[in-house]
Amino acid sequence: MSGQADSKPGLLSQPQAPSQISLSDWARWRSQVAPMPPRQYEGYSFPRVADDEPYGLGPLPQELLGDPNAYIDGYRSHVTPTMAGATSEMLGSQAAEGHSDWPLLQSPFVFKDQSYNYPQMESLQPPPDSPPSPLSDVSSYQSPPSFGASSPGVTVQTADRFSPRSTTGDNNQERHSHPPYSMLIYQALKEAPGHKLQLQNIYSWFEANTDKGGDPNAKGWQNSIRHNLSMNAITLTFHTSFGFEAVKEEVGPGKRAVNFWRLTPETIRSGSIQSTTRYRKLQHHKKPLYSGHRGATRQQPESKGVHAMKVVKSRSANSPHNERAEAYHRQQMIDTNPSLEHEYGPTILPAMQRYMQHPVGPVVGCTPMIPGNNTVFLDTMEPGPAFDVGHNHDWYTPESGFNRVHDPLEGPGRSS
DNA sequence: GCTTGTAAACAGA
DNA sequence: TCTGTTTACAAGC
Numbered sequence: 001m002s003g004q005a006d007s008k009p010g011l012l013s014q015p016q017a018p019s020q021i022s023l024s025d026w027a028r029w030r031s032q033v034a035p036m037p038p039r040q041y042e043g044y045s046f047p048r049v050a051d052d053e054p055y056g057l058g059p060l061p062q063e064l065l066g067d068p069n070a071y072i073d074g075y076r077s078h079v080t081p082t083m084a085g086a087t088s089e090m091l092g093s094q095a096a097e098g099h100s101d102w103p104l105l106q107s108p109f110v111f112k113d114q115s116y117n118y119p120q121m122e123s124l125q126p127p128p129d130s131p132p133s134p135l136s137d138v139s140s141y142q143s144p145p146s147f148g149a150s151s152p153g154v155t156v157q158t159a160d161r162f163s164p165r166s167t168t169g170d171n172n173q174e175r176h177s178h179p180p181y182s183m184l185i186y187q188a189l190k191e192a193p194g195h196k197l198q199l200q201n202i203y204s205w206f207e208a209n210t211d212k213g214g215d216p217n218a219k220g221w222q223n224s225i226r227h228n229l230s231m232n233a234i235t236l237t238f239h240t241s242f243g244f245e246a247v248k249e250e251v252g253p254g255k256r257a258v259n260f261w262r263l264t265p266e267t268i269r270s271g272s273i274q275s276t277t278r279y280r281k282l283q284h285h286k287k288p289l290y291s292g293h294r295g296a297t298r299q300q301p302e303s304k305g306v307h308a309m310k311v312v313k314s315r316s317a318n319s320p321h322n323e324r325a326e327a328y329h330r331q332q333m334i335d336t337n338p339s340l341e342h343e344y345g346p347t348i349l350p351a352m353q354r355y356m357q358h359p360v361g362p363v364v365g366c367t368p369m370i371p372g373n374n375t376v377f378l379d380t381m382e383p384g385p386a387f388d389v390g391h392n393h394d395w396y397t398p399e400s401g402f403n404r405v406h407d408p409l410e411g412p413g414r415s416s
Numbered sequence: 417g418c419t420t421g422t423a424a425a426c427a428g429a
Numbered sequence: 430t431c432t433g434t435t436t437a438c439a440a441g442c
Binding site for chain 3: 199200227230231233246
């Protein structure tokens with residue numbers, strides 16, 4: 001993967017931008033260019049918000065300075081369609097009409113089997129009298145303060161191209177020159193209708209919006225995407241609620257449910273993706289419990305990861321616990337922020353592994369999804385049912401309005 | 417030590 | 430074969 005970047009052109013072509021920007025400068029600019037709602041979802045088959053509902057995130061409040069757009073906007077402004085290896089079909093006419101100060105993003109982007117106009121294509125065009133984007137030049141970028149509790153915002157000097165940090169170490173200038181995968185995934189999902197995409201569409205987004213995918217034989221970045229999706233989904237186990245989640249939805253009658261990766265409403269609202277390190281650390285903590293030294297990359301057949309997954313799979317699919325837990329999660333979100341209700345429409349079969357595979361022990365309760373309050377009450381190390389969260393659940397769809405499902409496991413006359 | 421990227425093994429669809 | 434999960438390790442900070 002590291003080899004492909006050599007063909008990329010230089011990127012730091014933005015004039016007149018300061019090497020450092022203040023967050024307030026960026027926030028001021030950002031507040032002027034609220035994303036526009038995408039209204040063209042040709043062929044898009046899964047639910048979305050009502051047409052008259054605002055889709056974009058709107059102006060960014062000052063307190064949400066951790067918006068990963070701070071990475072993404074600057075990053076993508078330098079990833080030209082050519083660099084991204086995007087095909088002409090993937091690029092709209094706007095690709096050739098970029099603002100002189102704004103190397104334009106490609107639009108509309110065409111997913112493998114879906115066409116979709118990115119909302120930010122228009123919104124990223126600055127008003128004629130607007131100040132230049134402080135992020136139009138990413139000679140440096142600042143990591144959001146919210147990205148990683150123990151990692152304060154750091155200024156990172158970028159390289160002359162934007163390729164993933166490579167462990168091959170063949171070019172130090174490549175390192176830290178692009179947003180983390182989690183941020184890129186966040187952006188891909190954030191721009192998608194319903195804030196959800198299939199894995200293949202995430203791949204496509206990366207191909208079109210990053211310099212990945214130039215080498216069709218390079219699959220490491222796809223592995224990294226999957227890894228990040230899983231890792232950030234797992235953080236949900238701890239009810240941080242900042243991350244991605246997998247949801248299965250039927251795309252048509254009689255068709256097999258497909259898996260979508262979705263931003264949690266809390267992630268959308270906060271604009272932050274938490275580090276996966278806490279989870280990884282827990283894995284390390286578990287290490288002595290299962291085995292001694294293991295080979296660098298090979299898992300033993302009964303290693304903890306594989307074994308854990310077996311357990312998860314055996315009790316995840318169609319488990320009443322799963323549905324209840326998902327509904328509980330959804331209701332928690334909605335209760336915390338009713339404006340997010342449309343984000344949590346009905347989901348046919350959520351992927352609930354993260355709830356059922358809690359590596360520490362069963363969750364016996366938790367506090368509401370309040371930012372800053374991620375308390376989870378844990379039981380013991382013993383496996384067992386983690387949830388008993390009978391609720392009635394409301395949701396809203398443009399087609400049917402408000403709906404309510406009654407939990408069949410809940411006794412009559414009992415209400416939540 | 418934390419964070420991130422990457423490779424790889426593995427299970428299941 | 431693809432997808433999702435997990436582990437392990439390397440590297441930068």
